[in-house]
Amino acid sequence: MRLEKDMKLRERAAKVIPNGMYGHQNVSLIAPGTPQFFTRAEGAYLWDVDGNRYVDYMCGYGPQLLGYCHPEIDRAYCEQLSRIDVATGPTPLMVELAEKWTELVTHADWAMFCKNGTDATTMALMTARAYRGRKKILIATGAYHGATTWCTPFPDGTVPEDRAHIIHYEYNNVESLEKAAEEAGDDLAGIFASPFKHDVLTDQQLPDPAYAKRARALCDEKDALLIVDEIRAGLRIARDASWSLMGVEPDLTSWGKSLANGHPISALLGSEKAKAAAGKIYATGSFWFAGAAMAASLVTLKILQETDYLERMIGLGTRLRTGLGEIGQRRSISIRQTGPEQMPLIMLADDQGNLDMQRGFAFCSGLMEKGVYFHPWHNMFISAAMTDKDIDMTLEAADRVLADMSVDA
Amino acid sequence: MRLEKDMKLRERAAKVIPNGMYGHQNVSLIAPGTPQFFTRAEGAYLWDVDGNRYVDYMCGYGPQLLGYCHPEIDRAYCEQLSRIDVATGPTPLMVELAEKWTELVTHADWAMFCKNGTDATTMALMTARAYRGRKKILIATGAYHGATTWCTPFPDGTVPEDRAHIIHYEYNNVESLEKAAEEAGDDLAGIFASPFKHDVLTDQQLPDPAYAKRARALCDEKDALLIVDEIRAGLRIARDASWSLMGVEPDLTSWGKSLANGHPISALLGSEKAKAAAGKIYATGSFWFAGAAMAASLVTLKILQETDYLERMIGLGTRLRTGLGEIGQRRSISIRQTGPEQMPLIMLADDQGNLDMQRGFAFCSGLMEKGVYFHPWHNMFISAAMTDKDIDMTLEAADRVLADMSVDA
Incomplete structure (x- = not known):
């Protein structure tokens, strides 16, 4: 058998x-x-x-x-592991990594590293809310942005209040997006979007530039933050945020999965405008500051740029x-x-x-x-x-x- | 300088x-x-x-x-890394690890592995709510159970609804605990407790057996789940759940930090009673099934038992x-x-x-x-x-x- x-x-x-x-x-x-x-x-x-x-x-x-089992990347991981990984503080690699990723990603002026993709999307949600003290978040129906109380695709174990201020819109539909923004009124904190529509069980859709540009414009008009969730698609569409190909720069991007070719690290990247808000939220994890995955990410980044x-x-x-x-x-x-x-x-x-x-x-x-x-x-x-x-x-x-x-x- | x-x-x-x-x-x-x-x-x-x-x-x-930089544990990590770590499915090590941890921890019949401590406490929260479809969760004032919307110690970026169904009680205070349980009425999903009171900025308190036993009894009376959050204290108090020293067995325990001596892995352990509820919630992460941290945890566990x-x-x-x-x-x-x-x-x-x-x-x-x-x-x-x-x-x-x-x- x-x-x-x-x-x-x-x-x-x-x-x-x-x-x-x-x-x-x-x-x-x-x-x-x-x-x-x-x-x-x-x-x-x-x-x-x-x-x-x-x-x-x-x-x-x-x-x-x-x-x-990429030899160069895994070697960097294990070499760093033999010096210092998790400790009572980060290693200098964390600064270097934040510098390198913000160099690569046009919109990004700062970085916060974490472990799960869900960590990064949750930090994006919180940063958007902390930005102007507003509550409403727009999310495309059917989009996956992680697996915790506010975003997990199945309701078991959650309470309705977990999504009290989330308004749904239809991906690529400008009218639907505008209607959702109108519903949020002056309480709009941010708009979430995937780089393209990659929902399960249904045909995928590339982003309509008109939709992406309208999302950007709505955030500008209302002083809200545009969040593109790159966790699944990031680094597979561009050597930059995916919407950079359409000339649309988000305020926040969440990254994970392939940031270190499989070593556990994720990140929230943000523009200068969102930095103070990101500095207000409290988010942390036992292994977020560990050096080995950062060493692996630095090598990954180098390969992305050189090949x-x-x-x-x-x-x-x-x-x-x-x-x-x-x-x-x-x-x-x-x-x-x-x-x-x-x-x-x-x-x-x-x-x-x-x-x-x-x-x-x-x-x-x-x-x-x-x-x-x-x-x-x-x-x-x-x-x-x-x-x-x-x-x-x-x-x-x-x-x-x-x-x-x-x-x- | x-x-x-x-x-x-x-x-x-x-x-x-x-x-x-x-x-x-x-x-x-x-x-x-x-x-x-x-x-x-x-x-x-x-x-x-x-x-x-x-x-x-x-x-x-x-x-x-x-x-x-424990030589034996780190070697296990890197050796596993050279075979398979993150992949499109878990390795057999995941089954072995679940078997070993549930053997060690008296109350535990099953395990779910994750990355952050917050993952494990959030899964505990969701499992308790999924258990009987109830909402209210009791948490000791000032206790730290993670850093995401429902538990982060600072309000910036959160909304009041994130904690809509959380009721606070005073650690080690039976009367306060009973009052909170009464307030929850027939909507009590679970009671969170730390193994001992290890809040910051204030004297620590060892658990009063009367309090621990009353928490257990209240959960039994109301068919709710008792959750002990072992993330900080686990494995430093006992080679079992910490309250086992008082003869109190929780339904759920969250573990992290030292489970693999610093390699990124955390876990929710649970009793048979809570297994179906845990099977209902959707929780996952890109790196949760990775083999290397599990190999490291197996060696850590062996050392804990043998030394x-x-x-x-x-x-x-x-x-x-x-x-x-x-x-x-x-x-x-x-x-x-x-x-x-x-x-x-x-x-x-x-x-x-x-x-x-x-x-x-x-x-x-x-x-x-x-x-x-x-x-x-x-x-x-x-x-x-x-x-x-x-x-x-x-x-x-x-x-x-x-x-x-x-x-x-």
Whole structure:
């Protein structure tokens, strides 16, 4: 059996972990045949506990940007660990890192480092509220900005008051955004936006420049803060805040996942205007000031600036998109590919063009057996460690799986 | 100048970090002469950026339990890092770690791992609310349970609704606790307690067994969950939940800081009764499932079980307490020493016995110059890496500083 050890581990896990696993890495809601536990990672590949190898299109749900077990980055981590990591104060690396990231990101004049993405979005929320002492926060319906009381996508364990001052609007819809801003009146603290619409279970949308510019203008008019949540997309769209490509500069950006290629660090970056407000909030964590992840982030940053990692990811993503498009056409199967090429969401549609989760699950299950880790309803991540050969192997596997599915249908 | 490089770094930091530093590691509110930046750590010692060495009584505010740069624990971290750390799924180590921690902690039947202490307390809050779909949470006035919207000790950036259903009671006061429970009525979700009263700026208090038992009984009577927040004190009081020493078993315990001797991992542990509720909440983080910190935690756990680290910490703390008591008496200076010997809060009092922060600051500044890192208003942490020699050197330094202060006064 392909996942024999995995299944045994799941039984043990069910005894000592609620639901056997929790959060975004619980595979019970994705394609059958998806392994839960892994024992090795290298470059673009993962090996499950049964020894099966996968080209991994999830990259740990984002953290892996330049390849798993990156020798240079991990060496920097461990070398710093041997000198000082967590201590009774930060290391000088923290200052250097804040200097480097604010150099890279145009809008940013300051940085605060933390651990989870949710830490950074929560600090953004609090900074926006502290900025002018206002309460209302605009968030796009369906957008994911973390997993704590005010933002977790499921209501269990939260109370209605946790979202008392959150107003929803529709992403990319200027009218809806304006209506929400009007509802906030003179109590508007900030507007949250994702770099592009990367909600789960639905086609992704690139940002409409008119929407992004209107969000910026509304914040300027009302003296509120524009927050772009870069945690998932950051560093995969630009070597700067993602909306810089449209000439829109946010006041706050939240970063995480790939800031140190998988080492635990996240950040809130902000403009001078928001600095005093950020200085008012109290946010901290036991491991936030630790040096090793900062050393790793400094090396990551250097690689981002010195290599063509981004252009290569876009090239690989384009090769995948084009190839899958051709296969779909040849096999008369409608493959919905949305979002940026380097962060594709790939779902199957039925004959009427509606999303068909069952077919999507079957597609991913088939790929999984052929050593390709695809996700049926979450955006995926191209890694800079992938090669054309990995993409071609994926396309070959996809072709075979879709051929089988055509026969079955 | 003793802190020349430190001061230059602070100037650079002020440009790119709000207030130059944030959170609990910002030294601007503690004794003058306290260094902000460190470049080396080993065992019980820290070296600041100017090369001055300190016996560190803060242990990174808790994470360092068995000594900085612990060779065996850090080796486990880096070895695991070379195989797999963050990935698209957890490693089998996560199951093993949940098994081991639930074996060690009597009340615990399951574990959920996270990164910050605040993650664990927030998950405890949400689990208690999800348990019977109730809202009210009892928290002791002045207790620290993390730094996010519902619990951060300062109001900036929060809204009143963030604490809509939190009712405060006085620690160790049964009557106050009962009154709060009555106020919650049939909407009581849970009661938070610290293992002992370790609030800042005030004498610490050991838990009154009558209070602990009444908290347990109230939760039983009302079918609510008892949460003991072990993040600061855990593993420094017992090799089990701290209240196990009084025969009181909580339903939920939050752990962090020292779980992997400084590597970033925290946890919520719970009893069978609370498992379904914990399985309902959605909580997750990009780095929560990473293997390296889990490998480090497994080694830490082994050392805790195989060595007399706890008894040694208590012995060292007792030597310090006794010595300081003698010095105070000899110098006619009233030194207020409260809390467990291994987590002492040490503050100076004026002639009337009232806490005197100015004298406390002067005491810590003096010690700092003599290579001893003391905190003027936060509990400190004895490290198992300290020796009698370190304590004796500390006592000698304290005697000299207090002698100077007596002359000055």
